[in-house]
Amino acid sequence: KMKKFKIKLDKEACIGCGVCTSVCDNWIMDDNKAKPKKTTISEKELKCNKEAEDICPVDAIKIGG
Numbered sequence: 001k002m003k004k005f006k007i008k009l010d011k012e013a014c015i016g017c018g019v020c021t022s023v024c025d026n027w028i029m030d031d032n033k034a035k036p037k038k039t040t041i042s043e044k045e046l047k048c049n050k051e052a053e054d055i056c057p058v059d060a061i062k063i064g065g
Helices: 019-023 044-054
Strands: 004-009 028-032 031-035 041-044 061-064
Touching: 004 019, 004 031, 019 028, 019 044, 041 044, 044 061
Parallel strands: none
Antiparallel strands: 004 041, 004 061, 028 031
8 A cells, every 4th residue: 555645834934935846746836835736645746745845945844654
């Protein structure tokens, strides 16, 4: 069975820099803030979302198993 991961976005912390959208197509800009299209992702989708988490300058993205 494929493991699922949950994405949590801290909207308050998000500064809307958009860098997550440049590394992962699960991320879009919505009202000057970043937003994941899907908050529950599969292992296949983990890589670029992890990049988004790592690249976020304000640590607004958290991914949990």
